[in-house]
Amino acid sequence: QKEVEQNSGPLSVPEGAIASLNCTYSDRVSQSFFWYRQYSGKSPELIMSIYSNGDKEDGRFTAQLNKASQYVSLLIRDSQPSDSATYLCAVISGYGQNFVFGPGTRLSVLP
Amino acid sequence: DAGITQSPRHKVTETGTPVTLRCHQTENHRYMYWYRQDPGHGLRLIHYSYGVKDTDKGEVSDGYSVSRSKTEDFLLTLESATSSQTSVYFCAISGRTSGGGTDTQYFGPGTRLTVL
Numbered sequence: 001q002k003e004v005e006q007n008s009g010p011l012s013v014p015e016g017a018i019a020s021l022n023c024t025y026s027d028r029v030s031q032s033f034f035w036y037r038q039y040s041g042k043s044p045e046l047i048m049s050i051y052s053n054g055d056k057e058d059g060r061f062t063a064q065l066n067k068a069s070q071y072v073s074l075l076i077r078d079s080q081p082s083d084s085a086t087y088l089c090a091v092i093s094g095y096g097q098n099f100v101f102g103p104g105t106r107l108s109v110l111p
Numbered sequence: 112d113a114g115i116t117q118s119p120r121h122k123v124t125e126t127g128t129p130v131t132l133r134c135h136q137t138e139n140h141r142y143m144y145w146y147r148q149d150p151g152h153g154l155r156l157i158h159y160s161y162g163v164k165d166t167d168k169g170e171v172s173d174g175y176s177v178s179r180s181k182t183e184d185f186l187l188t189l190e191s192a193t194s195s196q197t198s199v200y201f202c203a204i205s206g207r208t209s210g211g212g213t214d215t216q217y218f219g220p221g222t223r224l225t226v227l
Contacts, residue, residue, distance in 0.1 A: 034216070042220075043219060045218070088154065092214070098156070099144070099156070099203075103153035
């Protein structure tokens with residue numbers, strides 16, 4: 001069973017701070033990694049994808065991937081109350097199209 | 112929502128009745144998926160399709176069947192609904208981006224199903 005693990009939270013950070021969300025995965029051959037944001041009662045929406053070791057930045061979001069450690073993270077700079085949501089880590093397991101999702105981390109940004 | 116619709120959006124039914132949920136896409140993506148999402152379990156894959164008439168089971172397929180007769184439609188059927196199938200069901204699509212890029216999964220708005 002391929003697994004993706006995340007801290008369930010809630011993770012609380014003050015407005016303007018950096019929020020750090022972490023994810024580990026068990027399948028060593030995974031090549032594609034995604035972060036989704038899900039507001040309560042809504043569907044997941046893609047924030048970022050990352051495929052190579054290192055950092056990838058998009059606005060206030062930075063995804064970090066370390067395949068040797070089987071670890072992917074998402075940093076949110078200058079956190080806003082509107083960032084309060086559940087963040088899902090997803091991995092394409094193996095060489096197919098099977099996405100495996102972590103349980104999600106609930107983030108709360110306090111004004 | 113990347114051209115994905117789900118119907119119905121809400122449904123209440125009784126134990127033992129058949130239920131069919133529909134996912135429709137206008138993106139011509141090859142892959143389509145059905146997930147259920149429950150508190151404490153996250154998103155769990157029920158079934159997926161990799162082409163017309165090509166489907167396979169996911170992690171929690173017992174009690175569910177699917178069909179895909181057209182590229183744009185993927186149906187999920189609960190043959191005899193049980194209370195344990197009360198959940199929020201999401202359809203998702205993925206497929207190659209133009210130019211052979213990487214795959215990304217996009218989600219429909221979800222269907223909230225309650226089985227009494």
